[in-house]
Amino acid sequence: MVWFNRDEDGYLRLNVKMLSVLAEERAIIEDNIWTNIGSPSDMNSPPQGKELRIDYVNGDHLFVKFMVMQTAEQAYKKYKNEHLLNSSDVKFPITVVEVNYKIGGTGIEFKPSGTSIQTNSFKGGFISHCGAGMAISTGLVFRQNPSLLPYKPESRLSPCPCGSGLRFKHCHGLLV
Numbered sequence: 001m002v003w004f005n006r007d008e009d010g011y012l013r014l015n016v017k018m019l020s021v022l023a024e025e026r027a028i029i030e031d032n033i034w035t036n037i038g039s040p041s042d043m044n045s046p047p048q049g050k051e052l053r054i055d056y057v058n059g060d061h062l063f064v065k066f067m068v069m070q071t072a073e074q075a076y077k078k079y080k081n082e083h084l085l086n087s088s089d090v091k092f093p094i095t096v097v098e099v100n101y102k103i104g105g106t107g108i109e110f111k112p113s114g115t116s117i118q119t120n121s122f123k124g125g126f127i128s129h130c131g132a133g134m135a136i137s138t139g140l141v142f143r144q145n146p147s148l149l150p151y152k153p154e155s156r157l158s159p160c161p162c163g164s165g166l167r168f169k170h171c172h173g174l175l176v
């Protein structure tokens with residue numbers, strides 16, 4: 001899940017809660033601050049703080065990059081979207097946040113060139129002043145971040161509190 005919050009000064013702050021089909025800890029970014037990364041196989045965050053890359057053994061992947069586009073022409077050259085050249089809504093310079101996000105083993109991948117969700121793909125999108133979202137039913141059970149569950153069931157045979165429909169011992173209880 002990816003979204004932005006606007007702070008008291010009017011700046012947008014990035015939020016990401018990585019999804020995974022594994023009951024393991026995954027990265028969380030709350031208002032541009034990353035926490036709870038779990039046990040990645042590789043991680044890179046250069047000192048300037050404009051990038052973050054986290055990879056996990058099962059193929060879960062997150063890459064976030066902040067950059068400034070000075071002109072509409074510069075943005076068009078990078079993203080090939082006519083809206084960037086023809087819109088009076090976008091006032092340059094702008095800060096762009098690229099999010100590359102893959103949920104390993106699911107066929108779900110978000111990247112600047114397009115989004116793939118199993119057999120569906122979306123390309124050529126540009127989001128500005130957005131107050132909407134998209135919900136897609138994939139039939140997948142996401143089980144990341146078991147330590148953040150609000151409670152643990154009384155019995156390991158009880159349904160898992162994450163809502164997967166599995167018994168706790170076969171879902172998030174695997175890590176406890």
